Each structure stands twice: as structure tokens, then as C-alpha cells.
Amino acid sequence: MPVLVKLKNTRETKGFSQNELARRTGYSLQNIQKIEQGRAASITFEALGRFCKVLECQPGDILEWLPDDFDDKIHLPPATSEPSEEEIAIRGNSPKRTKHQHQTRMMIIDGNKGVA
Known part of the structure; x- marks a missing residue:
């Protein structure tokens, strides 16, 4: 997949547990885990915005493009x-x-x- 979701790295850098991120964003712990494990099929702009607001970061801190070839x-x-x-x-x-x-x-x- 050419887009890597780096939510776990960003979350850990900011000192948040998965439980704390789930509580502050309103998403379930299971959704946070699914995203961090690369099992989510997609992430909405709304979710990305919530993560960025809580983690005080930019979308580029959570998403990274990886070239295919x-x-x-x-x-x-x-x-x-x-x-x-x-x-x-x-x-x-x-x-x-x-x-x-x-x-x-x-x-x-x-x-x-x-x-x-």
C-alpha cells in the first residue's frame, strides 16, 4: 500500500495510550487498534482531523506516501x-x-x- 498510516508512532511520540486516544477522539479502542495494525480499509478526513486535533499534529505526521516502484x-x-x-x-x-x-x-x- 503506498500510503502508510503512522498513527501508532505519532501517538506514542505524543505520549498517548490507545485508550486515551480512543477516549479523546470518541473512537473505540478497537478502531484505534485496527488503524494502527493496518487492518482499516480507509480513514475518513473527519477521523484524520480528530487525530490531528488531539495529537496536535499535521496529517503528514500520521500519513506517509510510499512509492510503488x-x-x-x-x-x-x-x-x-x-x-x-x-x-x-x-x-x-x-x-x-x-x-x-x-x-x-x-x-x-x-x-x-x-x-x-
């Missing part, structure tokens, strides 16, 4: 353009990828629904 990390231009010398040096002599070879997965964050 090497090309995502170096932000290559579309396969139809020629790579720069720097991109060739980083990628080596591997063949260019077509735009159909890239797959994108994301965690859905829906402000209209509760924590799943």
Missing part, C-alpha cells in the same frame, strides 16, 4: 519523452516503462463516512 521515487517524465542523463544514471540501462506498466493503489479517505 523505483520510477515513482525519481518522478520520471512520461515514457514518450527521452530521459535526462541524470535519470539514466539513476535508473541504469533498464528499459523505459510504458504508462500502462504503472499501477497506483491508494488508501481511500472519505470525509463522509466513519472509520472502516
Whole structure:
């Protein structure tokens, strides 16, 4: 999954237990555990906002994007353009990828629904 939920790290850094975070946000302990264990299918903007308010942090302290593959990390231009010398040096002599070879997965964050 390209989006990592770092709620546990942020919560522990701020000195909160799971029980305290659940109590202050109004979410159940089971929902907090599900999110922290990576078993939640999604997190709503409302939930993210509650976590940020209670933990006094930014969404980026809780969520982190992880690229699916090497090309995502170096932000290559579309396969139809020629790579720069720097991109060739980083990628080596591997063949260019077509735009159909890239797959994108994301965690859905829906402000209209509760924590799943």
C-alpha cells in the first residue's frame, strides 16, 4: 500500500495510550487498534482531523506516501519523452516503462463516512 498510516508512532511520540486516544477522539479502542495494525480499509478526513486535533499534529505526521516502484521515487517524465542523463544514471540501462506498466493503489479517505 503506498500510503502508510503512522498513527501508532505519532501517538506514542505524543505520549498517548490507545485508550486515551480512543477516549479523546470518541473512537473505540478497537478502531484505534485496527488503524494502527493496518487492518482499516480507509480513514475518513473527519477521523484524520480528530487525530490531528488531539495529537496536535499535521496529517503528514500520521500519513506517509510510499512509492510503488523505483520510477515513482525519481518522478520520471512520461515514457514518450527521452530521459535526462541524470535519470539514466539513476535508473541504469533498464528499459523505459510504458504508462500502462504503472499501477497506483491508494488508501481511500472519505470525509463522509466513519472509520472502516
